[in-house]
Amino acid sequence: MELLQATPAAQSPSTWETIKGNLSDGANWLGRNVKALGNAIGNGVMKVIEYIKPFFQTIGKYLAEGYDKVRELLTQNKEVSVAVAGALLIGGLLAVFANKMCPCGNESKADA
Numbered sequence: 001m002e003l004l005q006a007t008p009a010a011q012s013p014s015t016w017e018t019i020k021g022n023l024s025d026g027a028n029w030l031g032r033n034v035k036a037l038g039n040a041i042g043n044g045v046m047k048v049i050e051y052i053k054p055f056f057q058t059i060g061k062y063l064a065e066g067y068d069k070v071r072e073l074l075t076q077n078k079e080v081s082v083a084v085a086g087a088l089l090i091g092g093l094l095a096v097f098a099n100k101m102c103p104c105g106n107e108s109k110a111d112a
Contacts, residue, residue, distance in 0.1 A: 013021075074081045
């Protein structure tokens with residue numbers, strides 16, 4: 001008659017425990033994969049940065065040298081520099097004014 005006795009509930013996991021265990025395992029798996037993906041992306045970004053870093057350092061060096069040359073040229077030719085800056089400012093203002101006043105390209109398609 002012992003074979004017909006029901007097994008105690010403590011011996012078999014409940015449905016909730018099974019679902020909870022599966023969800024926990026799935027969340028752990030997802031977390032490991034997200035972490036691995038983040039590490040892979042981070043390593044790839046670091047490799048790209050290492051590859052392009054000399055390029056940007058070279059550009060920065062040329063820009064710094066060019067800035068120094070322009071600054072030296074402007075300080076040596078201060079009178080001409082002021083006149084050129086004034087002419088550029090006036091020319092820019094005239095270009096903006098002409099662009100605002102000219103109806104060129106502002107016609108509506110209904111007029112065509």
